[in-house]
Amino acid sequence: MTFTPTDPPELEKALASLSVEQVVRLLTGSAMFELYGEESIGLAPMVFSDGPTGVRGSEFTGGRRVSLLPNATLLASSWDEKVADGVGRLLAEEALAQGVHVVLGPTVNLHRTPLGGRLFEAYSEDPLLTGRIAAGYVRGLQALGVGACVKHFVANESETERHTVNSVVDARALNELYLLPFEIAIQDAHPWTVMAAYNDINGVAATEHDELINGVLKGQWGWDGLVMSDWFATKTTVPSANGGQDLVMPGPQGPWGDQLLAAVRAGEVTEEVVREHARRLLRLASRVGAWWTDPVPVRGLPGPTDPVRREQLRALAAGGMTVLTNEGSTLPLDPAAPTAARPLVLVGRHALGTVAQGGGSAQVRPPHVVSIAEGLVAALGADRVRVVDGVEVRQSPDVADPRFVRDPETGMPGIRITSRRADGEELASTASDLAMIALGMTTSAHEGAAGVELAAELDLAAPTEVEVGVRGAGRWTVEIDGVEHQVELVLSAGDLGAAILSPPVWTTIVTAGQGSRLTARLDTSQGALGLLGVVARPAPRPSVEVIAAAVEAASGAGTAVVVVGLTTEQETESVDKHTLALPGDQDELVRAVAAVADRTVVVVNAATPVLMPWLDDVHAVVWVGLPGQEGGNAVADVLLGLREAAGRLVTTFPAADGDGPAWSPVPTDGSLVYEESVRVGYRGWDGGEKEPRFWFGHGLGWTTWAYHSVRVENENVLVELENTGTRPGREVVQVYVRPEGESVRLAGWAIADDVPPGERRTVTVRMDSRVLRVWEGVTGGRSAVVSCWSRVGSGTYGCARTP
Structure with missing residues (x-):
């Protein structure tokens, strides 16, 4: 399908036929991820979906299973715009299969400090690399008629106080660094939408920044696309409408609607301003097939488990993996070396539970995640790989693995969710293989309930100690095998997004057996917003026991591979890191294994820099990012030399906490001052007193x-x-x-x-x-x-x- 850069001839006629009331109605979403249509002009509702490394669809949780790509830093580590173009086309296919018109990606904010919690969604610390990779992504996505949304405009490099933080950036840094990736993406690929950020820039909210939206984006750059708000980001009516923002998300409530209509009638916002917003919305609709043009036909697209798709995802993951050190050509490993008598020893919690994606709104529901242990066992055979669990890596547990719990009614993996009306009558009863539910965010059968019950039976082979509990804000009654606990969980942050992205957790250790019952009830009569779930997992073992078992397995081993990394507690939307140190006792685990194995290879399963105090003790280190659903197979390919780990770093790795030109992402009195100005990343390290552990652009290959x-x-x-x-x-x-x-x-x-x-x-x-x-x-x-x-x-x- 060919897309014309000019407006449809019907645009002005259609726009003129709409009343001001109809125009204003179009400028706020109709739901969390959907826009209003307008039957009188043939405008269909448009559907947006979170990205950038998967197309989740309109459901925040519990939606369809979709392909999970490697994360943005891993994709960018290929330094290949053709790869980015291919990623865009793949995502467009995923979007078309779901009726999605716009994918909310790519993210082009810079890695100003390695502590940023959301760096895994953004490409790099360099504006040129970021802009050119983003442009490739946009070209690929829009070539198939699916809109890209370049985000978050602009200077959105911190998650701490993210809804209110004032980013104080001098004009030079703003123009040379932070605006540049947007400029490159717009000039080289012409994205159809841009997302305005949560933060203020030099005292003015991003969603109402006239100088940057009207002056630079739409004026100086001559861009004709649509500016939407980040979700719940718009703070005002008149300043945001006059400041150049075109669409408020989500809906139907928000600061526009009736308030904007009243402002137009009062002369505070001119009718031409709101019609210009609608003009850009209709232009977008014509580009994505929701108005005037037809959508791209969907036929024979590969699904997330199709062998073609799986190979694409496997190759993408391997292509960005980066060899950081390789003493004596330790890597790649000889596939013939491990034997049943002397197997490859694989150690680490991340080997068994490989982290495939970051936390927050970018999360998708893949059909599976191949762990590194599964990938190596598939490649070498179960008798030639000895897998040993590692130390605990999470501070608080995630929701239960569905394989550990089962629905009491069906016996299938997952939990039973039952909701009730105010009179106690049952509203709905459904199964969830996610062990959680999102309330206040979807149109599920449980919306509006006065109370919700989550129930599960534990799937245990024998009586053992387990950790059980709940996640989510509210007053809970938790019952395990007849023992009742009254629990009140409150959000530690004022950000309502924390209820969705980092809900509070309560757990206790109990002895349970096959069929032990866990029931958690929550009063939702006053309304509930966020993710609610049950926790159930084997009780954590002391680190000293785990490390001793790893040492026993690795003693005399020809090669030990230790997999370490971060989790969605560190790499997530809404929370910044406070250290680059690996969580838990992973450093001690590496040192202990390296002391007894003949050769030790460390695999780093993290999207961003980590500290490596054991670097001189090991023979090779390979960084594998968050490798998506086929990650374990891709890691096996790389370790065994079937594919070259030819990636190059997109972020400079410090040697110690506090090193580098910019460090803390925490505002002071509401403001985050970019004191380093243009000396960001390697630009600031250059000529400094300290050397980083690894420079931006580093990578060894084979x-x-x-x-x-x-x-x-x-x-x-x-x-x-x-x-x-x-x-x-x-x-x-x-x-x-x-x-x-x-x-x-x-x-x-x-x-x-x-x-x-x-x-x-x-x-x-x-x-x-x-x-x-x-x-x-x-x-x-x-x-x-x-x-x-x-x-x-x-x-x-x-x-x-x-x-």
């Missing part, structure tokens, strides 16, 4: 490289390189420049793919002039620009001033 010559021809840098190793390899040739008196910055890169051993190849890197601009002063309300070219290798620079 071979070695020699660079023989570098020459510059105008904006192109020609690099001759040679594969000096013994295996074919992939190299990412990166060009950095240092404009005179300025910090270093990435100016471009190119990929040399599948280069045989001994071969020389010349790679051309085109430098991007947009990263070479230096903003200074203010001229006519806009900053003046100095464009600087670095003559790579010669040390000379040339600059030309432009408006």
